[in-house]
Amino acid sequence: MRIVQRLVYVVCAMFFGASAHANSELSFLNLPEGFNIKVWARVPGARSLAATPDGKTIYVSTRGDTVYRIQDKNNDGVADDVRPFLTGLKVANGIALDATGSLYIAEQHRIFKLSTNGEKSIILPAGILPDRRHHGWRYIGISPAGDLFVSVGAPCNICEVSGVEGTLLKIDLSSLDHTIFAAGVRNSVGFDWHPVTKELFFTDNGGDNLGDDIPPDELNRAQRKGLHFGYPFWYDNQKAYPQFRNKGSVKNPVPPVIKFQAHVAALGMDFYTGSQFPDVYKNDAFVAQHGSWNRTEPVGYRVMRVQYDKTGQPLSKSVFIDGWLATDGQVFGRPVDIEELPDGSLLISDDHADVIYRVTYSAPN
Structure with missing residues (x-):
């Protein structure tokens, strides 16, 4: 498998030509001037990332049965x-880490x-989350106030939801009480808190099988508890899902703050707070787009x-890194999650x- 993967990288480098912004193994990727990318570790099925405060352990x-631990000892x-x-x-x-180094899974x-x-x-026992494979891969994070948040996807494509389905849950880690923060x-499959305002921003994937160009994937802002973001009645800015046309019971759902192209599968996101990148990147967000699976x-x-x-x-969105999708449709990578290290x-x-x-x-230079 590793030999085949290495050959894929070599073929990509030959196809796309050399790049000053990536090492030879990843020369098919495009980054802004001054940025470089290299393979840091090889992990089967790598998904969510959580770094200890000192950055020594990741x-x-x-989406299988394993969580890995990675260290750069030298x-x-x-x-x-x-x-x-x-x-x-x-x-x-x-997965998520708190300030003490305790790991939440x-x-x-x-x-x-x-x-x-x-x-x-046990933080949240069995019987509360829908135990179904469809959208059953949870994403979690710890807020600036120290609460644990977990996304609970709808266990379907487009359907009515009940209970905690189709929500972001907030769990008080002192009492272990859970409440619906956003519906x-x-x-x-990704969220983070703005470094200055402490407001929660999260990605959301639109429904499938409605066409190549609808509905858009979204970046949403949850400024407070109790907001509703439309699903399953609405997408975008009060555009009805056809399955629920004239059935929308939610008034004035919150529209997205940024609309991504339909089916890009916007997943993990991270606000940049480091000092290694140029100052213009400070407090901007990076969003991983995993890529479409059913688009023409x-x-x-x-x-x-x-x-x-x-x-x-x-304010706006722009491409930071691309090249994992070749012009002939070949796929060489699918970004999932993003994590900043202490060195920026x-x-x-x-x-x-x-x-x-x-x-x-x-x-x-």
Whole structure:
């Protein structure tokens, strides 16, 4: 498998030509001037990323049964210790670390915590989350206030939801009480809090099988608890899903703040707070677009930048890295999640190429 994968990279480099912005292995990728990308680690099915505060240990989830632990012990910018950390899990996509270093794992049916001393405790027991494979890969994160958030996708394409389906849940880690923070969310697989305003922004994937160009994938802002984002009645700005035309019972759903192309599969996102990149990137968001699976002409397979103003208002979107999708439709990678390291570099997971990339910046001479 690794030999075949290496050959794919070599063929891509020959096809696209050399690039000053990526090392020879990844010369088919396009980045802005001064940015460089290289393979940091090889991890089967790499999905969500969680870095310890010192950046010395990275946990990587999968949609299988394993969470991996990665370390760069000699600090040379390439991981030298990749090993399974937990196995026997059920769709182990959601992971997060708190300030103490405790690891939270969201399985399809429950959420548990693993303390630094190895003690395991249940945060959300089985019976609350819909235990279904469709959109059953959870995404979790810890808010600036210390609460755990988890996305609960609708267990279908377009259908009525009930209970906690189609929501973002907020879990108080002191009492373990859970409440619905945002509703009408079809399937979010990425969110983060703006560094200045502390407002929650999240990606959401639109419904399938309605055509190549609708509905758009979304970036949404949840400024407070209790907002509804339209699903399954509405998408975009009060455009009705045909299955629920004239049935919408939600008044004035919150429209997206940024619309992405339909079916790009916008997943993980990360606000940039580091100092390695140029100042113009400060507090902007990077969004991984995993790529379409049922569109006539594939789209996505890239990392986008969403530019914000100083008040935390999103202004525009632009491509940050692309090239994983070739002009002939061949796919060489599918970005999933993004995590910033303490030195200001970015890690990007890819569950198609089974790797984690590291993006760095050096000012051009």
